[in-house]
Every structure is written in structure tokens, then in C-alpha cells.
Amino acid sequence: MNTQTFKRGVHPPDGKKYTNEKPIDILMPKEGALLAFPMSQHIGAPCSPIVQKGERVLLGQKIAESDAFMSSPIHSSISGTVKDIKPVLTPSGAMVNAIIIENDAKLEEDPSLGKDTNIEGISRQKILDKIKNAGIVGLGGAGFPTHVKLNPPADKKIDSIIVNAAECEPYLTTDHRVLLEKTERVVKGLEIMLMLHPDAKGYIAIEVNKPDAIEALEKAVASKSKISVIALKTKYPQGSEKQLIYAVTKREVPSGALPADAGCIVDNVDTVLAIERAVVKDRPLMRRIVTLSGDAVKNPGNYQVRIGMSFRELIEMTGGFSEEPRKIIAGGPMMGQAIFSIDVPIIKTSSAILAFTEKAAALPPERNCIRCGKCIGACPMGLMPATLNSDILANDMAAFEANHGLDCIECGSCSYICPAKRHLAQTIRATKRAVMAAKRKK
Amino acid sequence: MENLKLLVSSTPHIRSNDSIEKIMGDVLIALAPASIMGIYFFGFKALLLMIISMASCVLFEAGYQKLTKQPVTVTDLSALVTGLLLALNLPVSSPVWLPIVGGFFAIVVAKQVFGGLGQNFINPALAARAFLVASYPTLTTGGAFTQTAKGVIGIDGISAATPLAQIAESKDILTVSSSDFVNAIFGNIGGTIGETCAVALILGGIYLIVRKVISWKIPVSYILTVLILTSIFKYTGIAPNRLPLYEIFTGGLMLGAFFMATDYASSPVTPVGQIIMGIGCGLITTLIRIFGGYPEGVSYSILLMNLCVPLIDRYTKPKIFGEVKKNA
Numbered sequence: 001m002n003t004q005t006f007k008r009g010v011h012p013p014d015g016k017k018y019t020n021e022k023p024i025d026i027l028m029p030k031e032g033a034l035l036a037f038p039m040s041q042h043i044g045a046p047c048s049p050i051v052q053k054g055e056r057v058l059l060g061q062k063i064a065e066s067d068a069f070m071s072s073p074i075h076s077s078i079s080g081t082v083k084d085i086k087p088v089l090t091p092s093g094a095m096v097n098a099i100i101i102e103n104d105a106k107l108e109e110d111p112s113l114g115k116d117t118n119i120e121g122i123s124r125q126k127i128l129d130k131i132k133n134a135g136i137v138g139l140g141g142a143g144f145p146t147h148v149k150l151n152p153p154a155d156k157k158i159d160s161i162i163v164n165a166a167e168c169e170p171y172l173t174t175d176h177r178v179l180l181e182k183t184e185r186v187v188k189g190l191e192i193m194l195m196l197h198p199d200a201k202g203y204i205a206i207e208v209n210k211p212d213a214i215e216a217l218e219k220a221v222a223s224k225s226k227i228s229v230i231a232l233k234t235k236y237p238q239g240s241e242k243q244l245i246y247a248v249t250k251r252e253v254p255s256g257a258l259p260a261d262a263g264c265i266v267d268n269v270d271t272v273l274a275i276e277r278a279v280v281k282d283r284p285l286m287r288r289i290v291t292l293s294g295d296a297v298k299n300p301g302n303y304q305v306r307i308g309m310s311f312r313e314l315i316e317m318t319g320g321f322s323e324e325p326r327k328i329i330a331g332g333p334m335m336g337q338a339i340f341s342i343d344v345p346i347i348k349t350s351s352a353i354l355a356f357t358e359k360a361a362a363l364p365p366e367r368n369c370i371r372c373g374k375c376i377g378a379c380p381m382g383l384m385p386a387t388l389n390s391d392i393l394a395n396d397m398a399a400f401e402a403n404h405g406l407d408c409i410e411c412g413s414c415s416y417i418c419p420a421k422r423h424l425a426q427t428i429r430a431t432k433r434a435v436m437a438a439k440r441k442k
Numbered sequence: 443m444e445n446l447k448l449l450v451s452s453t454p455h456i457r458s459n460d461s462i463e464k465i466m467g468d469v470l471i472a473l474a475p476a477s478i479m480g481i482y483f484f485g486f487k488a489l490l491l492m493i494i495s496m497a498s499c500v501l502f503e504a505g506y507q508k509l510t511k512q513p514v515t516v517t518d519l520s521a522l523v524t525g526l527l528l529a530l531n532l533p534v535s536s537p538v539w540l541p542i543v544g545g546f547f548a549i550v551v552a553k554q555v556f557g558g559l560g561q562n563f564i565n566p567a568l569a570a571r572a573f574l575v576a577s578y579p580t581l582t583t584g585g586a587f588t589q590t591a592k593g594v595i596g597i598d599g600i601s602a603a604t605p606l607a608q609i610a611e612s613k614d615i616l617t618v619s620s621s622d623f624v625n626a627i628f629g630n631i632g633g634t635i636g637e638t639c640a641v642a643l644i645l646g647g648i649y650l651i652v653r654k655v656i657s658w659k660i661p662v663s664y665i666l667t668v669l670i671l672t673s674i675f676k677y678t679g680i681a682p683n684r685l686p687l688y689e690i691f692t693g694g695l696m697l698g699a700f701f702m703a704t705d706y707a708s709s710p711v712t713p714v715g716q717i718i719m720g721i722g723c724g725l726i727t728t729l730i731r732i733f734g735g736y737p738e739g740v741s742y743s744i745l746l747m748n749l750c751v752p753l754i755d756r757y758t759k760p761k762i763f764g765e766v767k768k769n770a
Contacts, residue, residue, distance in 0.1 A: 338452075
């Protein structure tokens with residue numbers, strides 16, 4: 001098969017065999033379970049609660065919103081009673097103000113749901129409003145408000161809309177399962193996005209390690225002249241936005257610029273499905289699909305869960321741990337966050353929960369750089385990670401910037417490949433934060 | 443599930459199986475054919491020199507690290523690689539104390555005082571060889587090479603130190619018979635223990651390239667530069683007595699190109715830089731071989747290029763993804 005890709009990158013063991021044949025299983029929270037809805041589950045301004053303690057809320061009812069342009073409202077994913085509004089621990093490790101709702105298990109729907117399902121001749125503005133009101137953000141992990149992404153400034157001409165189905169993070173299989181089980185709906189979601197940009201072409205870009213999904217998609221788009229399926233080489237970080245745009249269009253998003261500057265919009269598979277549900281079925285974002293995997297998990301699989309459920313409830317409902325976990329990751333093993341407590345809610349951007357045993361979690365000691373240059377051969381951005389690392393150790397921030405440290409996409413390929421196990425991505429990320437903070441101060 | 447003791451660390455959470463030990467182990471494996479051929483052609487004494495050299499490098503490294511209260515890192519196998527390379531760079535006639543002196547210079551002076559593995563700015567084994575050549579010229583050059591176990595010496599069986607010395611000293615254009623060629627390729631010629639068997643060295647080099655330990659860039663650009671430049675000098679009449687194709691299989695070129703010029707710490711990390719390194723080494727090697735006082739130029743060419751590495755790396759930084767030109 002003719003495949004497209006980006007330059008450099010790495011090939012970590014993909015760990016997908018544990019879950020890629022497990023159909024999506026729907027898990028509903030138990031009666032009496034407490035669900036937490038943090039006010040910030042996206043990039044941009046946090047929301048403010050519009051419900052009060054003691055109030056009864058319905059499934060799909062908007063419970064928090066913000067006036068800011070760059071924000072996204074939050075909906076209750078169950079019906080029940082608001083127990084409290086207080087800061088809770090989130091997967092990122094930060095305490096964030098959250099609405100706590102006790103589930104009454106009645107699933108009583110807000111009357112506004114599913115009312116407006118006619119999409120014949122729907123206006124551009126109405127599509128955007130529906131997406132905004134449904135609280136859709138990038139579900140791949142970044143949490144960028146989707147209505148903002150779909151509506152770039154007028155001077156940015158969009159000619160390519162890319163569905164990111166690369167799923168290059170090891171262990172993650174949710175996109176794969178969605179594409180297999182809800183193929184037509186993903187294609188419909190892309191068609192809705194194309195209605196916003198009538199001159200654009202649609203691409204579904206997918207790594208060749210998912211041949212069954214490629215086959216299903218090719219069948220589904222056979223009659224659609226504006227949509228094509230692009231087979232990508234299996235390589236990490238193929239799903240990184242800039243690398244994906246390059247693989248599909250051979251365009252480089254300029255340093256410091258956004259995909260729209262290269263005429264592209266990229267959205268993750270689950271996000272496109274959420275767009276379809278919001279526009280065609282008139283239902284807000286209330287659930288997401290999570291891969292539960294890792295060698296410490298009893299029943300690895302792909303689970304459709306209610307946003308707001310705790311990690312603990314999901315893990316317990318699936319049978320718990322098979323062995324004592326030593327490390328639990330929210331997200332994939334390359335870019336996900338290690339968490340210190342499973343009493344955190346599943347939020348819009350929680351793509352996976354991975355639990356690893358002591359053996360799998362062990363980190364090798366850091367040693368001298370031997371100047372093998374493997375990190376340079378791996379960096380998808382063409383940076384010199386070892387050089388940046390030595391700039392950092394010499395506390396030379398000017399050299400760090402001159403060597404394009406701020407262009408790092410934090411994919412972790414350099415640390416992965418390093419035979420001396422140096423903390424390359426880790427130090428570069430921390431220094432990026434420090435340099436950017438210092439710039440804001442000026 | 444109550445009291446989980448969870449490890450929190452920065453991403454990425456998985457690491458490749460690659461390690462310094464595996465890389466150094468691969469270099470030792472790649473050097474095995476040349477070492478075995480060295481023992482075959484030069485006898486038991488060659489093996490003895492290798493063992494003494496490797497043992498002294500490991501002991502000097504451990505001793506220095508103990509003395510300076512650093513963690514002892516000899517298990518990373520890098521001292522063994524240096525020791526073996528040093529032995530392969532010595533004539534079999536060397537006295538047994540010579541690799542000990544060389545090992546001290548390689549490990550302590552060239553490597554450890556600059557910070558150990560990855561910090562040495564010149565190749566330790568080559569630095570030691572240069573030190574020994576300068577300090578004990580009679581033991582390491584010219585007549586030192588006349589002893590070989592198999593008794594086969596140079597072109598047409600003429601007694602000379604090495605084929606390169608023979609070419610340098612000869613006024614006439616020597617004719618290379620096909621058996622001379624076979625002798626040069628399989629290593630049945632004069633030279634240091636490890637440099638004579640070109641086939642074994644190329645085999646080891648290919649192994650390193652396939653295993654992605656080294657890139658093809660330095661060895662290929664190095665060897666090609668020597669071949670092309672020597673041909674240019676020959677056919678323009680500047681050095682008509684040179685034998686370009688024969689010469690790339692003689693002297694230290696194969697050993698230097700695959701195993702010495704590619705030393706991580708003392709070679710460029712950038713792809714373009716590695717080509718420049720290869721071309722630079724090839725240029726200096728050819729100039730020394732044709733115009734220099736030594737018949738052989740590999741060691742000094744690599745050492746000289748080692749000194750240029752920081753400069754090369756600085757000016758050959760790869761273009762980054764999405765790089766925006768200033769003032770564009």
C-alpha cells in the first residue's frame with residue numbers, strides 16, 4: 001500500500017493488541033455515584049457554574065458556561081442532584097473548581113435534547129452554534145474548543161480538513177474501534193465540517209496498522225467525491241498535528257503558526273463523532289471513549305463512559321487491577337500524564353487510563369550523553385535535543401532559544417530513543433515553560 | 443485498591459531497549475572478524491597484545507574513577523572498545539608494555555580528564571597511537587612492521603614495511619598483480635594487527651550500519667574521497683606512482699573509516715557534518731600519504747578532524763520543521 005508520512009520519528013512497541021479487538025463497551029455510573037465536572041476541561045477561559053447546590057439537574061442540561069470566546073460549556077452527563085461545588089483533584093494534578101452531582105440513575109433527559117435534528121439547508125452559523133453549545137473540544141487530548149478551530153479568521157483559506165485517525169500513541173485503540181463500529185457517522189461528521197468550508201477537501205488519515213478500519217472507511221467514502229482515505233506509515237508521532245499535516249499535504253506549518261496558516265483543520269476521530277452527534281442528533285458532549293489497558297489491568301478494553309465518572313469507578317466496574325499498579329497514566333505512554341490518585345474525574349480530554357506494574361514502570365538511570373546523535377535522527381521537528389539539553393544544563397537560555405527549543409512539540413521521541421536514558425524531553429519541556437513565562441513577564 | 447503507591451514521572455513513560463552496553467557490545471562484535479584475522483596473520487602475540495591492552499584500559503578507567511571518587515563505569519564496555527582498538531592499531535612487534543603505556547594515555551589523558559565517556563574531544567585510541575608514534579617511533583613505524591607470521595610482506599613479495607611505505611619509497615610505478623590485490627583485501631600484508639584485513643573490517647562496518655550503531659555517511663564519504671583524490675593526483679601526473687584502488691584497501695583506512703572516525707564523542711552529530719567529517723578525513727589522509735613524511739595518514743587526519751568537530755556541528759545544524767527565515 002502506498003503510505004504517506006513525515007520525516008524522522010520513532011517506532012515504540014505499540015501495545016495495541018490488548019484492546020484493538022475489544023468492541024466498545026458502554027459503562028453507566030451506578031446509582032448514588034458522585035460525578036465531578038471540573039470547570040476547566042479545555043484550553044481557554046474556565047466556565048462558571050449556572051446551577052446551585054441542592055438543585056436537581058437533568059441529563060444533557062448545561063451546568064456551566066463562560067462568556068469568553070475561547071471557552072466551551074459543560075453539560076451534566078446524568079440526571080441527579082448537585083451535591084456540592086468545590087475544588088477537586090483533576091488528572092493534570094491541579095485542583096479545579098467542580099460541580100459534584102449525585103447520580104439518580106434515572107437518565108431523565110433535558111427537554112431541549114434532540115429537538116432540532118433537521119440539517120437540510122442548515123446555515124453555517126447554526127452548525128457552529130450547535131457545536132459550541134454542545135461543549136465540543138478536541139477530544140484527542142488538547143481540548144481546543146472545536147467551534148473556534150472550525151471558524152478561523154477570514155483571511156485563512158481552509159482547503160483541507162483532516163480527520164486525525166493516526167492514533168500513534170501506543171496502547172490507544174479508541175479511534176480504531178470508533179472507525180470500525182461507527183464508520184458512517186464519522187464520515188457524516190466530516191461532511192458537516194466540509195459544509196462549513198465548501199471549497200475544502202476532506203481527508204481521513206489513518207496508520208496502516210488498522211487495515212480493517214481502512215477497508216471500512218474506503219467503502220464508506222467510495223461515493224463521496226470530496227473525501228479520501230489517506231494511509232499513513234505506522235510511526236510515532238504520526239498523529240501530531242504538524243506531522244500529520246505534512247504527511248497529508250506535504251506542507252510545513254510555519255514555526256509559531258497554527259494549522260489554519262497552512263490551510264488545514266485537524267480534528268480527532270472522537271471529536272468528529274461528537275460533531276455528528278451535536279449537529280444531527282442535537283445532543284451535547286456527555287460521554288467519551290476511553291481505552292483501559294496496561295499490564296496491571298484485569299480487563300483491558302475500550303469503554304464508552306460518562307464524562308464526570310471517576311477513574312476509580314471505571315477501574316472497579318471493569319474488574320479492577322490484576323496486579324498492584326505502580327504507575328497509572330491518563331493518556332498514552334508517550335505523552336500522557338502520570339497520576340498519583342485514581343480519585344479524579346474522567347474529563348473531556350481523557351483518552352486512556354493505563355496501569356502498569358512495578359516491572360513495566362521502572363525507569364532506567366540517567367547516564368552521560370555519548371553523542372550518538374540518535375535523538376537528532378528521531379526528532380520530528382528537526383531539533384537537536386542533546387544540544388538543547390546541554391544548553392539547559394549550562395543554564396544558557398539564549399542558546400536554548402537560538403537552537404529552537406521553543407519549537408519542541410514534547411512528543412518524547414528523543415527520550416524514548418536515547419541509549420543513555422537522558423531526560424531530554426523532560427528538561428526541554430520544563431525549560432520551554434520557564435522561557436515562555438519569562439517572556440510574558442517582560 | 444485503597445492505598446496505591448503510585449510513581450509520578452515526566453513523559454515519555456516508555457523507553458527503548460537500546461543502551462550504551464548494547465552499542466559498545468555491537469562495536470566489539472563488529473571488531474571480532476578483524477581481530478580474529480589479526481590473530482590468524484600475526485599469531486599468538488597479537489592476541490596477547492589485545493588482552494593486555496583491553497585489561498589495562500579497563501583497570502586504568504576503574505582506578506582513575508576510584509581515585510577521583512566517581513562511580514566506576516567500566517561495565518559500559520567502552521574501555522574494552524578503546525583497549526581493543528588500541529591493540530588493533532599496534533604492530534605485532536610491539537613490546538608488551540607498549541599497550542599499557544598507550545592504555546594509560548588513552549583512558550586517563552584523552553578520556554577521563556576531559557570528563558569520561560562522551561566528553562573526550564579526540565578519539566582516545568588514536569590519541570594514544572599518536573602519542574606512542576611520537577614517543578617510540580622505532581617501535582611503532584617503519585621497520586616495526588617487517589615481522590609477519592605468514593611471511594608475506596608487500597607487492598611482488600618484496601620486503602618492505604607496508605605496501606604504502608613501498609609505494610611511497612618507490613620511484614617506479616609498481617604493478618599490482620591480482621594475487622597482490624587478494625592479499626591486500628584479505629589482510630595478508632604488512633601493517634598493524636587490526637588494519638590489514640579489509641574484508642573483515644568492511645563486514646564489521648556493515649554490521650554497525652545495519653544495526654544503526656553508525657551511519658554510512660562518515661565511512662563512505664571518507665573512503666570515496668581518498669579514492670577520488672588519489673585518482674586525481676595520479677592521472678593529473680602530480681603523483682603518477684599512486685595506485686588508488688589498491689591503496690584504499692591498505693594502511694589504516696578501513697579500520698579508521700569504519701571504527702575510528704565514527705567514534706561518537708569525537709565526530710559530528712549532524713548528518714551534513716558527518717559528510718564533512720568524512721571528506722575532511724579523506725582529504726588530509728590523501729595529502730599526508732602523497733606529500734607527507736609518513737606513508738600513512740589515517741590517524742592524524744582523524745585526530746585533526748576531531749578538533750574541528752565542534753565547529754562543524756555549529757555550522758551544520760539541520761533546518762528545523764517549519765523554520766521561518768528571519769526578516770522573511
